[in-house]
Amino acid sequence: MKIKAQLTGQFVVYMAAAVVAVIVVIYGFSAIKTFLEQRGDVETTKLVEDLKTEIIKMATQPRDVEQKNLRAPLKYTQLCFIDSQNPGILDDPLINESYQSGKNFFLISNEQTIGYDIGIIVTSPQSPLCIDNPTGLTKLRLEGLGNSVQVSEWPTNLQ
Numbered sequence: 361m362k363i364k365a366q367l368t369g370q371f372v373v374y375m376a377a378a379v380v381a382v383i384v385v386i387y388g389f390s391a392i393k394t395f396l397e398q399r400g401d402v403e404t405t406k407l408v409e410d411l412k413t414e415i416i417k418m419a420t421q422p423r424d425v426e427q428k429n430l431r432a433p434l435k436y437t438q439l440c441f442i443d444s445q446n447p448g449i450l451d452d453p454l455i456n457e458s459y460q461s462g463k464n465f466f467l468i469s470n471e472q473t474i475g476y477d478i479g480i481i482v483t484s485p486q487s488p489l490c491i492d493n494p495t496g497l498t499k500l501r502l503e504g505l506g507n508s509v510q511v512s513e514w515p516t517n518l519q
Contacts (some may be wrong), residue, residue: 403433404467408476411465414502415479421504427514428500432467432493439498440466440490441511444480448487455488480508489513 376401407430413430432439439450440455442448444465450456454473455466463475468490484504491513497513 395464403431404436404474407432407467408465410479411464412478415481415509417478418502418504419507422506423519426502428502430498430500432496432498434493434496435469435471436467436493437470438466438468438490439469439493440488441481441483441485441491442466443487444508446487450488479495481507482510483512 388420411428411430414426418424418426419496430439442455443449444464447459449505452473455475458466458473458512461475464481465476465478466488467474467476487494489511491500501510501514503510505514
């Protein structure tokens with residue numbers, strides 16, 4: 361009888377341990393997922409703030425040209441810039457509406473499009489200027505114009 365009670369007790373202990381292990385694993389995966397999502401948000405915020413800072417700096421330096429390397433989260437498939445004075449044809453209604461509210465830089469993914477105001481930019485002759493983001497590193501050419509910045513893709517032959 362004593363052995364049966366011990367076996368039953370051990371079974372209960374093992375079951376309790378298994379339940380606790382499952383709860384820890386579920387909580388751990390949830391915490392990791394949340395952490396990774398927040399990291400993506402931080403990377404996006406850093407990208408936008410760095411770009412704004414560079415636009416402000418370059419706008420006051422006429423004829424200066426710089427290469428700006430942007431590290432964008434891989435979930436964004438394209439980075440789009442819209443000319444502040446001449447937006448061109450905006451086919452996407454969400455981008456058009458966001459542009460009307462003052463946003464001129466867009467991060468586009470399969471799930472969403474997010475817009476930001478990054479200052480006065482010129483993208484002529486092409487607006488909107490959309491650059492693919494296959495590797496997470498996008499090279500821009502920024503040229504100061506005195507009160508705005510000309511944004512274009514860095515030529516691949518000038519790596």
